[in-house]
Amino acid sequence: MLRATLLGCGATRPLPERALAALALTVGGSTVLLDCGEGTQTALARHGVSPYRVDAILLTHYHGDHIFGLPGLLQTMAGLGRTAPLLLAGPAGLETLAGALAVLAGPLPFPVELAEFPDCRGTLSAGLMQAEAFPLRHRAPCCGYRLTLPRAGRFDPGRARALGIPVALWKRLQKGETVDGFAPEQVIGPARRGLTVVYGTDTAPCPALRSAAQNADLLCMDATYADDADLPKAKLYGHSTCTQAGQLAAAAGVRRLWLTHYSAAVTDPEPGLSAARAAFAAAEAGFDGKTLELTFDEE
Amino acid sequence: MLRATLLGCGATRPLPERALAALALTVGGSTVLLDCGEGTQTALARHGVSPYRVDAILLTHYHGDHIFGLPGLLQTMAGLGRTAPLLLAGPAGLETLAGALAVLAGPLPFPVELAEFPDCRGTLSAGLMQAEAFPLRHRAPCCGYRLTLPRAGRFDPGRARALGIPVALWKRLQKGETVDGFAPEQVIGPARRGLTVVYGTDTAPCPALRSAAQNADLLCMDATYADDADLPKAKLYGHSTCTQAGQLAAAAGVRRLWLTHYSAAVTDPEPGLSAARAAFAAAEAGFDGKTLELTFDEE
Numbered sequence: 001m002l003r004a005t006l007l008g009c010g011a012t013r014p015l016p017e018r019a020l021a022a023l024a025l026t027v028g029g030s031t032v033l034l035d036c037g038e039g040t041q042t043a044l045a046r047h048g049v050s051p052y053r054v055d056a057i058l059l060t061h062y063h064g065d066h067i068f069g070l071p072g073l074l075q076t077m078a079g080l081g082r083t084a085p086l087l088l089a090g091p092a093g094l095e096t097l098a099g100a101l102a103v104l105a106g107p108l109p110f111p112v113e114l115a116e117f118p119d120c121r122g123t124l125s126a127g128l129m130q131a132e133a134f135p136l137r138h139r140a141p142c143c144g145y146r147l148t149l150p151r152a153g154r155f156d157p158g159r160a161r162a163l164g165i166p167v168a169l170w171k172r173l174q175k176g177e178t179v180d181g182f183a184p185e186q187v188i189g190p191a192r193r194g195l196t197v198v199y200g201t202d203t204a205p206c207p208a209l210r211s212a213a214q215n216a217d218l219l220c221m222d223a224t225y226a227d228d229a230d231l232p233k234a235k236l237y238g239h240s241t242c243t244q245a246g247q248l249a250a251a252a253g254v255r256r257l258w259l260t261h262y263s264a265a266v267t268d269p270e271p272g273l274s275a276a277r278a279a280f281a282a283a284e285a286g287f288d289g290k291t292l293e294l295t296f297d298e299e
Numbered sequence: 300m301l302r303a304t305l306l307g308c309g310a311t312r313p314l315p316e317r318a319l320a321a322l323a324l325t326v327g328g329s330t331v332l333l334d335c336g337e338g339t340q341t342a343l344a345r346h347g348v349s350p351y352r353v354d355a356i357l358l359t360h361y362h363g364d365h366i367f368g369l370p371g372l373l374q375t376m377a378g379l380g381r382t383a384p385l386l387l388a389g390p391a392g393l394e395t396l397a398g399a400l401a402v403l404a405g406p407l408p409f410p411v412e413l414a415e416f417p418d419c420r421g422t423l424s425a426g427l428m429q430a431e432a433f434p435l436r437h438r439a440p441c442c443g444y445r446l447t448l449p450r451a452g453r454f455d456p457g458r459a460r461a462l463g464i465p466v467a468l469w470k471r472l473q474k475g476e477t478v479d480g481f482a483p484e485q486v487i488g489p490a491r492r493g494l495t496v497v498y499g500t501d502t503a504p505c506p507a508l509r510s511a512a513q514n515a516d517l518l519c520m521d522a523t524y525a526d527d528a529d530l531p532k533a534k535l536y537g538h539s540t541c542t543q544a545g546q547l548a549a550a551a552g553v554r555r556l557w558l559t560h561y562s563a564a565v566t567d568p569e570p571g572l573s574a575a576r577a578a579f580a581a582a583e584a585g586f587d588g589k590t591l592e593l594t595f596d597e598e
Contacts (some may be wrong), residue, residue: 013375014338016345038371039313039338047314064374068367072337075363076312096402103399151336157392 002129002195002294004218007043009260009286011067011224011239012204014039019288020065021261023047023199023220027149031128034055034145034199034220035081040065041076047289052080056126057092058133060201061142062097071104074112084108088114089124089133091141094106134212136203144200146212151185153189153294154178162208195294198254200259204238205248213252217294220286222244223259227271237279242272246279260286301326301428301448301593303517306342308559308585310501310523311364311539318587320483320560321347322498322545324518326448328552332356334443334517335499339368339383340375344587351379355425357432359390359500361396369443370403371413381409383470387520388414388423388432392438394514443499445511450595451475452488458522459486482514494593497553500560503537504547512551515595517583520544522558525571544579559585 003026022035024044027103031054033040044051051073060066077086087096094116102239115124119141120135120240133143149216152207155174163186176184198213201222213219223233223237234241240248242259249257257280259272266272269285302325306320319336323343330353332339343350350372353522359365376385389398393415414423419434419442429449432442454473459466462485468478475483499513500521512518523538524530533540539547542559548556556579558571565571568584583589 012378013371014341014344016341019341038368039341042315042338044320045313064370068371068403071363072312072367075367078313100399100402103395104367104403172329199384203530 002197004197004220004294005047005049006258006260006286006290007040007047007049008037008290009262010065011261011263013264015264016264017288019043021050021067021201022069023059023260024071027128028193029053029251030055030131032126032131032147035060035064035066036069036073038068041073041238043288044073047291051076053081054086055084056087056089056124056131058126058131058143058145058199059088059094059239060136060144060199061091061138061140062093063140063202065258066127066202067097069152070101074101074105074289077110078105078108078281085111085113087115087126088198089117089131090120090122092116095139100167123239128143132212134208136200136204136209138204142238144203146198146208146216147195149195151192151194153191154170156187156189164188165274192299195296197294202239204235205240205244210248211246211262214255216252216254217225218256218258218292219249219252219254220258220260221248221262222261223272223276223286224261226266226269228236228261228275242276242283243279246276246283249276249283250280255282256292258286258290259283262286290299301496301548303496303519303591303593304346304348305519305557305559305585305587305589306346306348307336307587308589309336309364310560311527311560312563314563316587318342319368320359320500321368322559323353324446325495325567326427328352329354329430330423331430331446334500336358336364338369338400340372345589350375352443353380353385354383355386355388355423355430357430357442357444358387358393359435359443360390360439361392362439362501363499364570365584366396366412368373368469373400373407376409377404384410384412386412386414386423386425388416388430390419390442391415391417392440396498414458431511433507433532435499435508437501437503441537442503442513443497443502443508445515446496446498448494450491450493451485452490455486455488462486466561480593482483483580485595491598492596494595496593503534504543507544509547512553514546515551515553516556517557517591518551519557520547520558522549522571522575522585523560523561523562525561525565525568525574527552527574539556540574541582542578545575545582548575548579554581555591556582557585557589558582561585
């Protein structure tokens with residue numbers, strides 16, 4: 001099971017009831033954080049996600065509304081006695097950011113491992129998930145992320161019996177080990193559909209996002225502007241309107257769309273949601289604390 | 300009128316309903332901020348204090364719970380179009396902090412003027428108030444601040460008439476100008492009692508704080524621990540118990556005491572308040588959004 005928790009759906013500056021960009025993806029007790037706007041540690045506490053087990057933080061870019069929660073979260077992790085390494089990933093500039101964080105947060109009792117994606121491309125393992133970075137279309141270098149929880153193929157007990165493999169070895173084969181000359185491929189079918197969450201903000205619609213979001217279970221996307229009349233502003237600043245988010249979700253064939261990164265001027269999410277739904281019926285308005293539990297398809 | 304707004308009364312890490320250290324003092328539309336923990340800009344919005352007119356930020360020290368709101372507040376001020384200089388004051392290390400803030404927040408459209416108090420001592424003008432820094436007793440160099448809104452002496456119209464000063468000149472004399480050979484002292488009595496707020500956190504009780512708080516209208520003081528049994532911990536870390544805050548307030552003869560900087564372990568302020576009130580009956584428990592309007596004495 002993969003649990004998504006939208007910690008903050010605001011842009012630029014926080015509102016009393018709307019924190020800044022952050023999305024938590026939790027699998028097996030370990031959390032990957034996408035962005036870390038100011039107040040993220042408060043949002044984690046409010047929505048029941050442990051800061052202690054945030055094992056990776058993937059940053060899209062270094063605008064303040066996506067990173068100013070880092071010093072506080074790092075220090076709180078330290079206060080909780082964390083010693084496990086923390087993975088911090090992002091586009092070019094990560095080392096400079098890490099230097100400034102070190103000044104603010106002081107020495108930490110756990111190592112911070114940096115993974116910089118100079119051209120906003122790369123892959124890494126984040127807990128049980130695989131993350132792929134791809135370039136978005138923003139006014140600063142900005143990574144989108146596609147996170148996948150893979151799912152192994154089905155084990156075929158009939159074939160295992162037919163091959164004469166002792167039952168005692170099945171578990172190890174299921175884990176992918178080769179045992180007593182038997183290879184997993186002999187008894188395990190092709191990998192099945194896993195779970196995929198795509199985080200695409202800040203960005204104007206772009207082919208890289210459409211391609212990365214293909215068939216995703218959840219797309220959490222930039223929907224800065226609710227009104228189509230703001231399209232020129234969206235283009236200028238490298239953001240999307242709610243309509244554009246709906247259109248991209250439809251083109252990518254995602255299962256669910258969460259609108260996020262609302263401009264502080266968007267006080268009512270309804271008109272934007274209606275606009276997105278005109279293009280993609282399954283669009284949902286993001287709000288702080290919105291959660292979703294994704295499970296593997298029955299098959 | 301001087302309005303005090305306690306923006307956050309928490310220590311170390313924020314709780315969902317308790318932000319980190321920050322106190323706003325507003326006079327004539329201009330605000331002086333004491334400390335700026337993470338979430339201060341949200342607290343300003345929540346409690347109706349404009350971030351645009353925060354003209355000075357006086358930092359006690361550089362532990363995260365007192366400063367991590369700075370990058371976001373600076374950037375929000377920039378977004379609001381601020382061009383007026385901002386005064387940033389604090390103990391030794393201010394330039395290093397300012398360097399890290401510049402990396403995080405990027406170029407700002409207003410100058411940030413630094414006032415460093417190397418031995419935690421100094422004075423400065425902050426809007427209409429006068430601020431005096433003094434050293435607290437913490438495990439890092441830490442400034443307490445005494446802020447005073449001065450009040451001129453009373454103008455004596457009888458004496459002005461007796462001296463034959465034309466009424467047209469009275470206003471300028473009242474403003475402190477010497478006019479046509481007449482000096483303000485000839486018609487204005489001695490300075491009257493102004494308004495004084497003392498901000499004393501983080502600290503163990505110490506003579507410098509007791510002396511600075513003498514007769515203050517409001518003392519906002521470190522009350523990290525509610526239970527007297529935590530006294531050894533308070534000493535070790537350079538904090539105070541609620542009882543100690545009450546004792547210091549009584550010894551200094553302040554008018555009001557606000558307990559603040561509660562440990563995250565203090566979930567109910569009542570026992571600490573009772574402990575403080577045993578020493579000082581006018582003690583009040585701090586909470587986020589607590590406000591007070593101080594006016595000059597009738598005289």
